[in-house]
Every structure is written in structure tokens, then in C-alpha cells.
């Protein structure tokens with residue numbers, strides 16, 4: 001059974017138009033969204049989360065998104081936006097703990113919430129930064145904190161808009177390996193095609209707001225990528241390959 005079903009989705013804004021006839025995503029799939037700048041990847045994520053309203057049907061486990069109360073949505077999916085900031089002077093461990101809000105009783109966090117936050121700090125290589133103020137971190141450090149917060153939400157569907165932006169190669173590999181080993185569904189716009197091909201098992205290719213292809217890794221051909229990005233793509237040996245130690 002499809003966990004997420006999108007049918008006849010249409011959205012218009014100024015001269016941009018997004019149209020998706022039918023996409024079904026099963027529980028646990030790791031789906032990368034590929035496409036050139038402005039092709040509609042972030043817009044699609046925002047529609048899937050209900051942050052933007054289009055025409056058509058988006059349903060989770062056969063329930064229409066519109067019928068799902070906001071507090072339930074936060075238990076169903078989490079979102080790492082392309083850009084996110086924290087302007088108040090919270091420290092790293094507080095920001096990560098805030099990911100537990102959808103599960104907290106009132107305003108208080110349980111011991112379990114704190115234990116899970118601790119685990120996320122460790123997984124995202126943040127333990128040494130835990131007392132630092134978020135606003136005083138580097139770009140990549142901030143990104144890892146926001147990722148830890150999103151993963152701490154423990155929602156079965158995780159939307160990550162370019163999760164490795166600002167991350168160095170080691171942390172990029174660690175994050176993708178971490179995501180690949182989790183049971184949750186991951187849906188993520190990614191710009192690095194080689195990384196996407198390595199860590200995701202399904203690819204939605206967007207072009208000018210339309211779904212050009214919905215393929216698995218072995219169907220992701222240079223011809224298809226050439227059509228998607230309007231550049232010549234060939235398959236060869238990379239000058240450098242990176243493997244996490």
C-alpha cells in the first residue's frame with residue numbers, strides 16, 4: 001500500500017506552474033528529487049507538507065492531507081527546509097530537543113525525549129557543540145543541528161531539502177549513510193547526482209514543474225540526465241571517489 005499518494009496535483013504561482021499526475025511512494029523508500037534550479041523541487045515539498053495549497057489530492061495512508069490536523073501532521077512527517085534559522089539565543093541541545101515538541105506532553109519534555117535528543121546529538125557529531133549558542137555556529141554546524149532536530153521528530157516520512165548543503169564531504173557521507181540505514185521514508189531534493197545515485201533508490205526528475213521521469217537507479221541514464229539538466233552527461237570514472245572511513 002502506498003504511504004504517500006499524489007494525484008492530479010496542480011499549483012500555479014506567477015508564471016510558474018507545477019503539475020504532477022500521479023506519484024505513489026511506499027513506506028521506507030528513499031526518493032531523491034532531481035532537477036535544475038527553479039524546476040519546482042522545494043515547491044513540491046511544501047505542497048506535500050501542506051505549507052502551500054494546490055489543486056488535486058495528496059493523501060497519507062489513504063487520508064487526505066487536508067483532513068489531518070496540524071498536530072498529527074507533525075507526527076506523520078518532518079521537514080528540513082532549504083533555509084532555516086533560529087534567531088533566539090538557544091543552545092544546540094535545546095534546538096535539537098525542540099524536535100520532540102510533537103510528542104511532548106504540554107510544554108515539558110520526558111526523559112525519553114531527552115535520551116533521544118542525546119542520541120541525535122551523538123549521531124550528528126554535535127556532542128562537543130551542545131552548549132554552544134546556535135546563532136554562533138558555522139553554516140555546516142547549523143545545518144547538522146537542524147538535521148538532528150528534524151530526525152529527532154521521529155516522523156515516518158522525512159522531507160529534507162538539500163540536506164547536505166553547507167556540509168563537508170565527511171559529514172555529507174555520514175548523513176547519507178545514516179539516512180540510508182533508517183526505516184523512515186526519505187524524500188529529498190539533491191543537487192549532487194553522484195551522491196543521489198549512491199544513496200537513494202528512486203528518482204523523481206522534474207523539469208519546468210513537470211515530472212519528466214520516475215525511475216530507479218539503474219534507469220537513471222546519461223540521456224535522461226541530459227534531458228533533465230540540458231548538459232551533456234557521460235558515465236565515466238570520477239577523478240576522486242570518497243568513502244567514509
Ligand SMILES: Nc1ncnc2c1ncn2[C@@H]1O[C@H](COP(=O)(O)OP(=O)(O)OP(=O)(O)O)[C@@H](O)[C@H]1O
Nearest residue numbers: 013014016035036037038039040041042043044189
Ligand atoms: N516565495 C516565492 N514566491 C514566488 N515565487 C517563488 C517563490 N519561491 C520560489 N518561487 C518560484 O517558483 C519556481 C520553483 O521554485 P522552487 O524553489 O520550487 O525551485 P527548486 O527546484 O527548488 O530550485 P533550486 O534548485 O534553486 O532550489 C521558481 O520559478 C521560483 O522562482
